[in-house]
Amino acid sequence: MVKSKSTKIGDWIIVFICLLLIFTCILPLLNLLARSLSSSDALIRNEVTLWPKGLNFEAYRMVLTDSKYTWSLLWTAILTIICTFVSLFMTTICAYPLTYDKLKGRRLFNAMIIFTMYFNPGTIPTYLLLKNLGWLNKPIVLIIPYCLSVFNMIIMRSYFYNIPESLRESAEMDGAGPLRILVSIYLPMSTPVIATLALFYAVGRWNGFSDALMYMNDRKYYPIQLLLYNIINSLQNIEVATQEGFSRPGLAESLKAATVMFATVPILLVYPWLQKYFITGVTLGAIKE
Amino acid sequence: MKTAALNPLVKRKKNSYLKRYWTLYLLLILPVTYFIIFKYIPMTYIQIAFKKYSIVQSVWQMPWADNYGFEYFIKAFSNRDFLYALRNTVMLNVLDLIFGFPAPIILALILNELAFKRFKRITQTIAYMPHFLSWIIISGMALQLFAPTTGLINIVLERMGLNTIPFLNDPNHWIWTYVFLGIWQSVGWNTIIYLAAITAINPELYEAAAMDGAGRFRKMWHVTLPGLRPTIIVLLILSLGRILGSEFDRPYALGNYYVKDVANVISTFVYTNGIRGLQFSLTTAVGLFQSVVGVIFVLTANAIVKRFGERGIM
Known part of the structure; x- marks a missing residue:
């Protein structure tokens, strides 16, 4: 088909819109990078836009030598790894039995689980439960209470449903039990959905802060986002600023930018590689319950 | 026998x-144990909304509140802060719905028309990026970019001879910045589902439309959009169900002292008055009100959609 001249112009207009979108998406990151690499004098004089002025790595050095930041980053990384494994395990053992049509009580289990998606007990009842359990201010409170997401469970279940039943049936003929079928057939065939959910859970934990804000008062166990929140808001509050150890305003600016970079870069390095997978995952999540 | x-x-x-x-x-x-402990046992705590909270008694032993147990609901609805939070929740969610809901549909249509495959992939990858940033990080970036005198945007505005804009420090501007940042964060990610739905549209329909002499826009209007209708409707029901729901991270991270009259929503009200202020009965009542209205909204939206002959979500 020969393209008319107007179509070509249309194509370029679309390219232009997309370039604008790309620019809007990366502009804040460029600004942030520039700030984190700039000298404090340049920052105070408002000279930094998209390119670093007075290039130096002072802020990064300070972040990496300050045990408060390095510990928080390390702690959040440990938490993220533990949470991802716990969540994947829970999601799998919840989704897999529910794919057996013949399982008695399946409808009841399903209803019980889906109900919590539409009606949740609310912030305060959950808080009081954790308080009664004696979990407040203990690391476990950042791992277990939100370890199983119904939405993610549905994604995994939909994926399991797409695996041909004949595979399961022939394995059953050979005398394999459900556990064996899960481990040797379902899991190896489910890399895309496992990768997707691992990404969702890991990003959720890495980026999460409201649970820590509500349930964790022990500064030692603050995840990086909560620490960041305190740092970002400390600049508006002299008292907090001195408490967080900022004395020179310009340096505080670049330090803030550098800390945000540390919290952002790990995710930016990971997600593009999983793009193919999470597109499948999101699409499966949309399948009607 | x-x-x-x-x-x-x-x-x-x-x-x-x-x-x-x-x-x-x-x-x-x-x-199942997980759901019982972390979802169903807390549901029994909801009765605190109807009772006088006491730290030494179990929820079953606490005495009933006045006014047939509805004391705290009455208190909530005569509490100025709560009424503001309720208004703000609805206002911000409606604005999100009006501006944020169509945005990914439009972007998906645009991306679908993109003729260059590699460029399309790159655009998508970059457009998904903001979804992976936490609201703390976004708020940190926004505070720097939109700062009244030192932010990049206002520096540019000033150099162009325009007035600077107090994006995050004036209630009116804050609302629009909030909505804009929401779109910025989610628009790319939300196209995924629409793009997947577009690939499921029968290509013969496009060919037939082309035979009839339909141009780019007519194809969009008569083929792509109708093909997206079921997806749009399901997602619309879900958004309607969330009209009284409130995320915590976004308003909490973006809010500040100057804009608290518009930035306080139900979730932040519950946090400040419940977990910080220890008014457990009041905030549980507020949470219950929010959950119940949320469920009613989902069911109603679903029923309306089914009446119009579309597939619902339940």
């Missing part, structure tokens, strides 16, 4: 059923 003959068979069948499937129940023990 007949039953006696059948019985052993039934029994054997039952035995073999359990023998075959007991491991499945074993697997379900942990998840």
Whole structure:
């Protein structure tokens, strides 16, 4: 088909819109990078836009030598790894039995689980439960209470449903039990959905802060986002600023930018590689319950 | 006689059923316990909304609140802060719906028309990026970019001879910045589902439309959009169900002292007055009100959609 001249112009207009979108998406990151690499004098004089002025790595050095930041980053990384494994395990053992049509009580289990998606007990009842359990201010409170997401469970279940039943049936003929079928057939065939959910859970934990804000008062166990929140808001509050150890305003600016970079870069390095997978995952999540 | 003959068979069948499937129940023990402990036991705590909270008693022993137990609901609705939070929640969610809901549909249509495959992939990858940033990080970036005198945007505005804009420090501007940042964060990610739905549209429809002389826009209007209708409707129901729901991270991270009259929503109200202010009965009542209205909204939206002959979500 020969393209008319107007179509070509249309194509370029679309390219232009997309370039604008790309620019809007990366502009804040460029600004942030520039700030984190700039000298404090340049920052105070408002000279930094998209390119670093007075290039130096002072802020990064300070972040990496300050045990408060390095510990928080390390702690959040440990938490993220533990949470991802716990969540994947829970999601799998919840989704897999529910794919057996013949399982008695399946409808009841399903209803019980889906109900919590539409009606949740609310912030305060959950808080009081954790308080009664004696979990407040203990690391476990950042791992277990939100370890199983119904939405993610549905994604995994939909994926399991797409695996041909004949595979399961022939394995059953050979005398394999459900556990064996899960481990040797379902899991190896489910890399895309496992990768997707691992990404969702890991990003959720890495980026999460409201649970820590509500349930964790022990500064030692603050995840990086909560620490960041305190740092970002400390600049508006002299008292907090001195408490967080900022004395020179310009340096505080670049330090803030550098800390945000540390919290952002790990995710930016990971997600593009999983793009193919999470597109499948999101699409499966949309399948009607 | 007949039953006696059948019985052993039934029994054997039952035995073999359990023998075959007991491991499945074993697997379900942990998840079911999880839901009971972290979802269903807290649901019994909801009665605190109707009771006078006491730290030494169990929820079952606490005395009922006045006014047939509805004391705290009455208190909530005569509390100025709560009424503001309620208004703000609805206002911000409606604005999100009006501006944020169509945005990914439009972007998906645009991306779908993109002729260059590699460039399309790159655009998508970059457009998904903001979804992976936490609201703390976004708020940190926004505070720097939109700062009144030192932010990049205002520096540019000033150099162009325009007035600077107090994006995050003036209630009116804050609302629009909030909505804009929401779109910025989610628009790319939300195209995924629409793009997937577009690939499911029968290509013959486009060919037929082209035969009839339809141009780019007519194809969009008469083929792509109708093909997206079921997806749009399901997502619309879900958004309507969330009209009184409130995320916590976004308003909490973006809010500040100057804009608290528009930035306080139900979730932040519950946090400040409940977990920080220890008014457990009041905030549980507020949470219950929010949950119940949320469920009613989802069910209503679903019923309306079904009446119009569309597939619902339930």
